[in-house]
Amino acid sequence: MKTYLRLLQFARPVSKYAIPYFLFTLLHAFFNMVVFMGISPILESLFSPDAVSRSVTALPRFAVNTRYISDLVNYFLLKLLGTGYDTIDVLIGLSVFIVAVAFLSNLFRYLSQRTIERYRIHTLQNLRNALFSNVMSLHAGYFSNERKGDILSKLTSDVQVVQFAVTNTLQVAFREPFLMAGYLFILISTSARLTLFTIVVLPVIALVIGVIVKTLRKSAKEAQESLGDMVTTAEEALGGIKILKGYNAIDYIVRKFRAQNQRFARISKNMANRQTMASPMSEFLGISAISIVLVYGGKMVMGGGISADNFLMYIAVFSQLTRPMRAFMDAFSTIHQGLAAGERVLSLIDTPSQITDAPDAVALTEFRQGIEFRDVSFSYENREVLRRVSVEIRKGETVALVGPSGGGKSTISDLIPRFYDPQAGSILIDGVDIRQYSLESMRSHLGIVAQDTVLFNDTIENNIKLGKPGASHEEVVRAAQVANAYSFILETEQGFETNTGDRGMKLSGGQRQRLSIARAVLKNPDILILDEATSALDTESEKLVQEALNNLLKGRTSLVIAHRLSTINNADKIIVVDQGEIVETGTHAELIALRGVYHRLIEMQQIGTPQEHA
Numbered sequence: 001m002k003t004y005l006r007l008l009q010f011a012r013p014v015s016k017y018a019i020p021y022f023l024f025t026l027l028h029a030f031f032n033m034v035v036f037m038g039i040s041p042i043l044e045s046l047f048s049p050d051a052v053s054r055s056v057t058a059l060p061r062f063a064v065n066t067r068y069i070s071d072l073v074n075y076f077l078l079k080l081l082g083t084g085y086d087t088i089d090v091l092i093g094l095s096v097f098i099v100a101v102a103f104l105s106n107l108f109r110y111l112s113q114r115t116i117e118r119y120r121i122h123t124l125q126n127l128r129n130a131l132f133s134n135v136m137s138l139h140a141g142y143f144s145n146e147r148k149g150d151i152l153s154k155l156t157s158d159v160q161v162v163q164f165a166v167t168n169t170l171q172v173a174f175r176e177p178f179l180m181a182g183y184l185f186i187l188i189s190t191s192a193r194l195t196l197f198t199i200v201v202l203p204v205i206a207l208v209i210g211v212i213v214k215t216l217r218k219s220a221k222e223a224q225e226s227l228g229d230m231v232t233t234a235e236e237a238l239g240g241i242k243i244l245k246g247y248n249a250i251d252y253i254v255r256k257f258r259a260q261n262q263r264f265a266r267i268s269k270n271m272a273n274r275q276t277m278a279s280p281m282s283e284f285l286g287i288s289a290i291s292i293v294l295v296y297g298g299k300m301v302m303g304g305g306i307s308a309d310n311f312l313m314y315i316a317v318f319s320q321l322t323r324p325m326r327a328f329m330d331a332f333s334t335i336h337q338g339l340a341a342g343e344r345v346l347s348l349i350d351t352p353s354q355i356t357d358a359p360d361a362v363a364l365t366e367f368r369q370g371i372e373f374r375d376v377s378f379s380y381e382n383r384e385v386l387r388r389v390s391v392e393i394r395k396g397e398t399v400a401l402v403g404p405s406g407g408g409k410s411t412i413s414d415l416i417p418r419f420y421d422p423q424a425g426s427i428l429i430d431g432v433d434i435r436q437y438s439l440e441s442m443r444s445h446l447g448i449v450a451q452d453t454v455l456f457n458d459t460i461e462n463n464i465k466l467g468k469p470g471a472s473h474e475e476v477v478r479a480a481q482v483a484n485a486y487s488f489i490l491e492t493e494q495g496f497e498t499n500t501g502d503r504g505m506k507l508s509g510g511q512r513q514r515l516s517i518a519r520a521v522l523k524n525p526d527i528l529i530l531d532e533a534t535s536a537l538d539t540e541s542e543k544l545v546q547e548a549l550n551n552l553l554k555g556r557t558s559l560v561i562a563h564r565l566s567t568i569n570n571a572d573k574i575i576v577v578d579q580g581e582i583v584e585t586g587t588h589a590e591l592i593a594l595r596g597v598y599h600r601l602i603e604m605q606q607i608g609t610p611q612e613h614a
Contacts, residue, residue, distance in 0.1 A: 003339050003342050003343055003346065004165065004166075004169075004335075004339060004342075006342075006346055007127075007162060007165055007166050007338075007339075007342050007346070008166060010123055010126040010127040010130060010166070011119065011122070011123045011126070011166050011167075012126075017115055017116070017118065017119035017122070017170075018119075018170060020111075020115050021112055021115045021116060021119070021170055021174060022174050024108045024109075024111040024112035024115060025108075025112045025174045025175045025178055026174075026178060027104070027108040028105055028106075028108035028109045028112055028175070028178075029175070029178035029179050029181070029182045030182065031101050031102075031104045031105035031108065032105045032109075032179065032182065033182035033183070033185070033186060034101045034105075035098055035101050035102050035105060036183075036186055036313065036316065036317050036320065037186060057075075058075070059072075059075055060072055060075060112175065116167055116170060116171070119167055119170070120163050120164070120166075120167040123163050123166050123167060124159060124160070124163040127159050127162060127163065127345070128155065128159050130349055131154065131155055131159060131345060131348060131349055132155060134348065134349050134351070135151060135155070135348065137353050138351060138353045139353045139354045139355040139419070139420065140355075140414070140419040140420065141354065141380075141419075141420055142351070142353070142354075144380075147228070147229075147232040148232065148235055149228060149229070149230075149231035149232025149233065149234065149235045149236070150228035150229070150231070150232055151348065152231050152235065153224065153227050153228035153231045153232075154224075154228070154344055154345050154348050157224065157227055157231075157341075158224050158341040158342075158344050158345050159341075159345060161224070161337055161338050161340075161341040162338050162341045162342045162345055163338070164334045164335070164337070164338045165334070165335045165337070165338020165339050165341075165342055166338070168331040168334050168335050168338070169331075169335065171327065171328075171331050172328060172331045172332065172335070175324070175327075176324040176325075176327050176328040176331070177324075177328075179323075179324040180321060180324045180325065180328075183317050183318075183320055183321045183324075184321070186313075186317050187314060187317055187318060187321070190306070190310050190313065190314050190317075191297075191300070191305070191306045191310065191311075191314060193300070193305065194293070194296065194297050194300060194305075194306065194314060197293070197296055198289065198293055198318065222267050223264065223267045223268055223271055224340065224341050224344055225344070226260065226263050226264040226267055227264055229260050229263075229264075230257065230260040230261055230264055233253070233256055233257050233260055234257065237253045237257070239503075271337075289318075290315065290318060290319055293314075293315065293318060294315065297311050297314065297315070298311075354421070355418050355419070355420070355421060355439070356439075357438050357439055358435055358436055360436070361436060361437060361438040362432075362436060362437060362438065363437070363438055363441035364429065364430075364437045364438075364441045364442045364444075364445060365441070367395065367429065367430065367445050367526040367527065367557070368395065368430050369394070369395055369429075369430045369431065370392065370393050370394040370395045370397070370429075370430070370557065371391075371392075371393040371416065371427070371428070371429055371527070371557065371559075372390075372391070372392045372393070372427070372428045372431075373389050373390055373391040373392075373412070373415075373425070373427055374390055374425055374426050374427070374428060375388045375389070375390055375424065375425035375426075376388070376389045376390070376415065376422045376424070376425035376426070376427060377389070377422060377423055377424040377425055378408075378411055378415065378420065378422045378423055378424075379423055384580060385408050385411050385580050386408045386411055386412065386422070386580045386581075387580045387581050388424075388425065388581075389408075389412065389425070389577075389580075389581070389582055390425075390582070391412070391575060391582065393557060393559060394557075395557050396555050396556065396557060397557060397558075397572045397573065398553050398556075398557075398558040398560060398570070398571045398572050398573075399558070399559055399560070399571060399572065399573045399574075399575060400560045400561075400562060400568035400571035400573070400574045400575065401413070401559065401560070401561045401562075401575050401577055402561075402562065402568060402574060402575070402576055402577070402598060402601060403576050403577040403578045403583075403597065403601070404578055404579075404597075404601075407577045407578045407579055407580065408577050408579075408580045408581075409561045409577050410531060410561060412559075412577070413529050413531055413559055413561055415427055416434070416446070416527070416529065416559065417442075417443055417446050417448065417529070418434060418435075418439060418442070418443075421435065429442070445525055445526040445527055446525050446526075446527050446528075446529065447467065447520035447523045447524075447525030447527070447528045447529070448520065448528075448529045448531070449513075449516050449517055449519075449520050449528075449529070449530050449531065450516070450531045450532075451531050451532035453504065453509075453512040453513050453515070453516045454503070454504075454516070455500045455503060455504030455507070455512055455515060455516070456500070456503075456504075457499065457500065457501060457502050457503070458499065458500065459496065459497050459498060459499055459500070460489055460492070460495075460496050460497070460498050460500060460515065461473070461476050461496040461497065463500055463504075463515055463519065464476050464479060464480065464515060464518045464519050464522055465519075465522065466519055467519055467520070467522065467523035467525075468522050468523050471522055473496070475522060476496065476518075476522060477496075479518045479519075479521040479522035480496075480515075480518045482518070482521045483514045483515070483517040483518035483521055484514055485511070485514035485515055485517070485518050488511055488514075500512075500515075517549070525556075526556070526557060527556075527557045527558070527559075528553065528556055528557070528558040528559070529558075529559050529561075530549070530558065530559070530560045530561065530562070531561045532561060532562055550570060568588070569588050571587075571588070572587075573585065573586070573587065574586060574587065574588060574591055574598065576591065576596070576597050576598045576601075578597055583596070583597055584596050584597055584598055
C-alpha cells in the first residue's frame with residue numbers, strides 16, 4: 001500500500017481525471033443496466049401476448065426494476081399508436097429503445113476509456129520526468145557502481161509497467177464495481193431467492209483467481225531485474241563492438257546475452273501462464289456457475305417461483321456478471337506487476353545524490369583570486385587515492401599535473417567541479433570552500449576538455465553550443481576556428497548541421513577532440529581544466545591546436561593534465577603526483593635539475609636528453 005500511495009503522487013491532480021471518469025463510468029453502468037432491463041418486456045411480449053393488450057394510461061411511477069421499464073414502454077406505445085397496436089409494434093418499439101440506450105451506454109464507455117488513457121499518459125510522463133531528473137542529479141560516483149543497462153531498464157520498461165498500477169485502480173475502484181452492482185441489482189429485483197443462491201457460488205471464482213494473482217508480484221519483480229541484466233549486456237556490447245570483434249569475442253557476448261534472454265523468457269512464460277490462466281479459469285467457473293443456476297432456476301420456473309421470461313433475462317444478466325469480475329481480477333494482476341516494478345523505480349528515485357548544495361549556499365558571481373587545495377584526502381570506497389594534497393593555483397596561472405598513471409591526477413581535476421567531495425581537507429575558490437557555493441554558479445565558471453571526448457547524437461553546432469546554448473552561429477564559427485576544427489567541419493556533408501552520430505562515431509578521434517576544445521572555447525570559462533586535451537590529435541593538428549590552446553590559456557586560470565612535454569613546457573608551475581601525493585613542484589627546468597620522478601618521465605618519453613632540457 002505504501003508503494004501504491006507513493007506512485008499515486010505522480011498521477012496528480014487525480015481529481016482532474018478521476019471525477020470525469022467516475023461520472024462517465026456511472027452513466028455507462030446505468031445505461032448498460034437499462035439495456036438488460038429492457039430485455040424483460042421483449043420476452044414478456046413474446047411469452048405473454050396478453051401483456052401487449054395491457055394499456056398503461058398514466059405515466060408509471062419511477063422505480064428501478066423491470067416492471068417500470070415494461071410499463072413505461074407500454075405507456076409510450078399507447079401514446080404513439082393508440083389502442084390498436086399489437087405484438088410486433090411492441091417489439092419494434094422496444095428494439096428502438098434498446099438500440100438508443102445501448103448507444104448512450106457505449107458513448108459513455110468510450111468517454112471513460114478516453115479519460116483513463118489520458119490519465120495513464122499523464123502519469124507515465126510525470127513518472128519518467130521525475131526518474132530522469134533524479135538520475136541526472138546523482139553524483140558521478142554513483143554511475144561507477146551501477147549498471148547503465150539497469151538504469152535504462154527502469155527508465156523505460158519498468159516505468160511502462162508501473163503506469164498500469166496507478167491507472168488500473170480507477171477501473172478497480174469505479175467501473176467494474178459499478179457494473180457488478182448494476183447487474184446484481186437487476187438479479188435481486190428479478191429474484192432475490194435465486195440471487196441468494198448464486199451469491200454462494202461467486203466467491204469460489206474470486207478465491208481461485210486470487211490464488212493465481214498472488215504469485216504474480218514476485219515473478220514480475222524477477223522479470224524486471226532479469227530484463228535489466230539483458231539491457232546492460234546489450235548496451236555494453238554496442239558500446240564496445242570494435243573490441244569484441246577485434247578479440248573475436250562476439251560468440252562470448254552472444255552466449256551471455258542468450259543465457260540472460262533465456263532466463264528472462266523463462267520467468268516471463270511462468271508469469272504469463274499465471275496471468276493468462278486467470279481469465280479462462282474465471283470464464284470456465286462462470287459457465288459452471290451458470291449451469292448450476294440453470295438447474296436450480298429451472299426448478300423454480302416449474303414450481304412457479306419465477307416466470308420463464310424473467311428467468312431467461314436473469315440468465316442473460318448473470319452471464320454478463322462474470323465479465324466485470326474477470327476484468328476486476330485482470331486489473332488486480334496488472335496492479336501487482338506494476339507495484340513490483342514500482343519498487344524498483346522508487347528505489348532509484350529515492351537514491352540521494354552525495355553532492356548537493358549546502359542549505360546556505362551562495363552564488364559564485366566572479367572569480368578573483370585563485371584555487372587552493374588544503375590537506376585534501378580522497379578515497380574510492382576503501383582505496384585511498386589522495387593523501388593530504390595541498391596545491392595553490394593563482395588566478396591567471398597555468399598549473400600542469402604530471403606523474404605515473406593511477407597517481408591521482410584526474411582525481412584532483414574531478415574534485416574542482418565537485419564530481420566528488422574529498423573525505424578530508426577542503427578546496428577553496430577565492431578563500432571560500434567550494435561546498436559553500438551553489439553547484440550551478442560554480443560550474444558556470446569552469447570549462448572541461450577531457451581525454452575521453454563526449455559528443456552527443458546531434459549536430460556539430462549543437463555539440464559545440466552545449467555549454468552556451470544561446471550562442472550565435474558566428475560565435476560557434478569563431479570557436480571552431482580557434483580550435484582548428486573549422487576546416488574539417490566545412491568538408492562534412494552538411495557543415496555545422498552534420499550529425500555526429502552515436503557518441504560522435506562519424507568523426508575521427510582528432511576531430512572529436514577538436515570539437516570538444518571548441519566547446520570549451522565558446523564557453524570562455526574563467527577556469528579551464530584540460531585532461532590530456534591533445535592526446536587524440538595527430539602531430540600536425542596537435543601543433544595547431546596547441547597554439548590555439550596557448551592563446552586560450554593566456555590570462556586564464558588553468559589546470560592541465562598531460563604527459564607530453566609540448567603541452568606543459570610553458571606552464572607556470574608543474575606538480576608531480578605519484579601514489580596520491582605531491583612529490584615534486586617547480587618549473588620544467590627546476591624539475592629536470594632535481595633528476596627525480598619528473599626527470600625519469602621525460603627520459604621515458606625520449607624527448608632529447610636530460611642535459612638538453614636542463
